[in-house]
Amino acid sequence: MIYSGAEIVVKLLERQGIDRICGIPGGANLPIYHALSHSSIQHILARHEQGAGFIAQGIARVSGKPAVCLASSGPGATNLLTAVADANMDSIPLIAITGQVPSSLIGTDAFQEADTFGLMLPITKHNWIVRSARELLTLIPEAFRLAMSGRPGPVAIDIPKDVQMEKIDIRDWPEPALKTIAPQVSETGNLDRALQMLQNAKRPLFMIGGGVIHSGCHEAVFQLARQQSIPAVATFMGLGVIPGDHDLFLGMLGMHGARYTNMALEECDLLIAAGVRFDDRATGDPERFCPQAQIIHVDIDASELNKIKPAQLSINSDVAPVIQHLLDNAGQRFRPQWLERIAYLKQHFPLHWSGEQDQFHPYALLQSISELAPARNIVVTDVGQHQMWTAQAYPFKYPRQWISSGGLGTMGFGLPTAIGVALSKPEHTVLCISGDGSLLMNLQELDTLAEHRLNVKIIVMNNQHLGLVRQQQTLFYDSRYLGINNQRSVDFASLAQAMGVTGVDLQVSASPMDDLEAALQAPGPALINVPIDPEAMVLPMVPPGASNQEMIIQQSLVQAGGQ
Amino acid sequence: MTSDIITSNSVLQVTVKNHAGVLSHICGLFARRAYSIEGIISVPQGDTSIMQVYLLVQENGKLDQVMRQTQKLVDVISVKRRDQDVSLFQSVSAQLADSVATL
Numbered sequence: 001m002i003y004s005g006a007e008i009v010v011k012l013l014e015r016q017g018i019d020r021i022c023g024i025p026g027g028a029n030l031p032i033y034h035a036l037s038h039s040s041i042q043h044i045l046a047r048h049e050q051g052a053g054f055i056a057q058g059i060a061r062v063s064g065k066p067a068v069c070l071a072s073s074g075p076g077a078t079n080l081l082t083a084v085a086d087a088n089m090d091s092i093p094l095i096a097i098t099g100q101v102p103s104s105l106i107g108t109d110a111f112q113e114a115d116t117f118g119l120m121l122p123i124t125k126h127n128w129i130v131r132s133a134r135e136l137l138t139l140i141p142e143a144f145r146l147a148m149s150g151r152p153g154p155v156a157i158d159i160p161k162d163v164q165m166e167k168i169d170i171r172d173w174p175e176p177a178l179k180t181i182a183p184q185v186s187e188t189g190n191l192d193r194a195l196q197m198l199q200n201a202k203r204p205l206f207m208i209g210g211g212v213i214h215s216g217c218h219e220a221v222f223q224l225a226r227q228q229s230i231p232a233v234a235t236f237m238g239l240g241v242i243p244g245d246h247d248l249f250l251g252m253l254g255m256h257g258a259r260y261t262n263m264a265l266e267e268c269d270l271l272i273a274a275g276v277r278f279d280d281r282a283t284g285d286p287e288r289f290c291p292q293a294q295i296i297h298v299d300i301d302a303s304e305l306n307k308i309k310p311a312q313l314s315i316n317s318d319v320a321p322v323i324q325h326l327l328d329n330a331g332q333r334f335r336p337q338w339l340e341r342i343a344y345l346k347q348h349f350p351l352h353w354s355g356e357q358d359q360f361h362p363y364a365l366l367q368s369i370s371e372l373a374p375a376r377n378i379v380v381t382d383v384g385q386h387q388m389w390t391a392q393a394y395p396f397k398y399p400r401q402w403i404s405s406g407g408l409g410t411m412g413f414g415l416p417t418a419i420g421v422a423l424s425k426p427e428h429t430v431l432c433i434s435g436d437g438s439l440l441m442n443l444q445e446l447d448t449l450a451e452h453r454l455n456v457k458i459i460v461m462n463n464q465h466l467g468l469v470r471q472q473q474t475l476f477y478d479s480r481y482l483g484i485n486n487q488r489s490v491d492f493a494s495l496a497q498a499m500g501v502t503g504v505d506l507q508v509s510a511s512p513m514d515d516l517e518a519a520l521q522a523p524g525p526a527l528i529n530v531p532i533d534p535e536a537m538v539l540p541m542v543p544p545g546a547s548n549q550e551m552i553i554q555q556s557l558v559q560a561g562g563q
Numbered sequence: 564m565t566s567d568i569i570t571s572n573s574v575l576q577v578t579v580k581n582h583a584g585v586l587s588h589i590c591g592l593f594a595r596r597a598y599s600i601e602g603i604i605s606v607p608q609g610d611t612s613i614m615q616v617y618l619l620v621q622e623n624g625k626l627d628q629v630m631r632q633t634q635k636l637v638d639v640i641s642v643k644r645r646d647q648d649v650s651l652f653q654s655v656s657a658q659l660a661d662s663v664a665t666l
Contacts (some may be wrong), residue, residue: 121588122595
């Protein structure tokens with residue numbers, strides 16, 4: 001049968017189980033749109049290609065499966081770059097397909113031509129420019145295989161218009177790509193050594209990262225923690241693996257970790273680092289990170305082992321089989337002294353929270369939201385102070401309940417990603433916790449949200465500033481404020497109404513908590529504006545480059561440790 | 564005289580699939596990892612589906628990490644350290660010096 005390149009693309013996507021694509025049409029990808037119009041694949045129109053990329057990310061982050069975004073050539077492709085770079089930093093399986101000018105025009109500065117191949121090179125796991133329709137038959141399955149195998153990551157496929165229109169005869173379709181089997185720990189010697197190190201440890205800690213979530217072994221990790229009495233810290237990407245309210249959970253470590261968390265790391269003698277990359281936000285100064293500990297580092301990506309921190313035992317493997325081996329062979333262990341010490345630290349060095357009476361204090365607000373929202377909720381945030389407060393204080397119960405931009409820290413991530421999450425999980429309530437700065441960056445997606453009537457509740461923690469910049473200028477730049485959008489604020493509730501989304505302003509509400517609950521519980525999209533004290537800071541804070549022990553607790557540098 | 568020009572002492576032999584853009588992938592990786600490429604010799608091999616790329620680099624303690632990152636590139640088949648191949652660069656350098664001299 002005769003198929004055009006565009007029809008081949010759509011057919012191969014269908015065979016990979018793709019049931020929705022987010023994109024924006026343009027001259028260079030109209031043949032693909034024509035093929036899509038005959039397909040069962042649902043098309044979601046974004047209002048900016050960056051929005052399309054993040055909507056696809058939302059689908060991928062919450063399902064763990066590859067998701068597809070589609071853009072035209074030139075500005076369409078360049079607008080996708082931020083979302084692809086973001087997926088690259090957080091290891092998200094994103095497939096970006098872009099139209100390109102016809103092959104004969106490439107390199108002539110044609111209308112809407114950009115070197116998409118060159119632009120995507122450094123921010124993808126791999127990328128291609130397609131030279132013939134026949135190439136698509138091997139390329140598209142390969143793109144999917146790469147995106148979801150080993151350490152997941154984004155891939156980009158640039159398809160010139162003539163290739164989309166080229167017709168060829170196809171008799172057999174290639175098998176859809178499956179995830180390849182990850183590196184499995186092959187030398188049992190390493191596993192035995194891990195077992196031995198665990199048996200010898202007196203004060204072990206788990207450091208749980210995004211790799212545990214990708215691996216799907218969160219239950220085994222939690223079981224091992226309980227069985228062997230190993231308290232756990234989470235990196236930003238690892239939140240949700242251990243239920244937030246469990247005694248063994250020490251919360252997020254690093255730059256904005258609670259004092260007790262960073263103090264426990266100072267005292268531990270064995271760090272089991274699972275699916276982490278020792279990012280500077282987590283470790284502080286790596287040379288002074290966990291000074292007393294031996295380190296077991298397990299990661300599926302060999303290049304991460306011994307990159308930042310040398311490990312006494314590094315294992316290149318999917319986390320799951322390593323955890324299973326420990327679970328099967330380590331037996332049960334009680335560590336009453338270590339657990340007592342952990343409980344002591346938690347009690348005496350908690351997250352600092354003055355102003356318990358203020359219902360709009362960030363921690364109080366987040367607590368209220370978690371109590372008043374429907375139980376089945378997923379939390380997506382934007383970037384800034386609100387993001388850090390949420391990471392510190394929201395009680396996550398399961399993996400992929402927490403969706404946030406970690407490695408790239410992209411403002412504007414929140415709303416479109418929340419849309420993607422809601423499309424993928426229609427029975428959940430999606431809480432999009434955002435800031436007044438971040439929300440403006442992809443505001444146009446309110447129209448997309450209104451169009452699909454999704455269960456997304458945007459909570460704007462509005463302090464009328466770029467809060468985290470203001471914080472840094474206060475602490476490190478002599479309080480010389482510039483570029484923080486000082487005390488300007490849009491009337492977000494009215495703006496939402498104008499775009500077809502219910503808007504609620506708690507600042508002018510007679511009974512804010514009742515209005516908050518009503519807005520969270522009612523079906524459909526809503527935006528809730530909440531006034532936040534502009535001077536509130538995210539604390540503790542480890543200054544960039546300092547050690548995790550040099551935490552700023554109350555606007556003055558205090559050396560932690562001891563009583 | 565030509566050995567003075569070549570001061571770096573490490574060579575990586577990178578065997579790659581000869582796909583469009585593979586050299587861009589390699590050079591882009593080294594650039595964004597801030598690892599200087601002092602010299603590059605690239606020749607197709609066999610039926611030209613494979614290419615040998617020799618990279619002249621300075622050993623500065625980060626070489627192991629750079630080799631691991633290069634191995635991750637999809638079109639890279641293998642990365643080997645072959646410091647003895649500095650002679651390749653010296654030889655090319657000498658030939659270029661000779662051809663300039665005869666102009």
